[in-house]
Amino acid sequence: MMLQTIFLGFVGPWQWIIIGLAILLLFGGKKLPELMKGLGTGIKEFKNATNEEEEAQKAKEKK
Numbered sequence: 001m002m003l004q005t006i007f008l009g010f011v012g013p014w015q016w017i018i019i020g021l022a023i024l025l026l027f028g029g030k031k032l033p034e035l036m037k038g039l040g041t042g043i044k045e046f047k048n049a050t051n052e053e054e055e056a057q058k059a060k061e062k063k
Helices: 002-010 013-062
Strands: none
Touching: none
């Protein structure tokens, strides 16, 4: 966690712009919305799985 905080501390706004442009050039304008939709779906599924696991664990503790 500390390494991630240190890394993000060195990345400024211009670096994020360059990274964004590089991604846009690599994947193109048409493919980018599809990638973001897939990413959003993946995050949503991860949250659902996490919530289901927590509920199962709480139910197990009640027994």
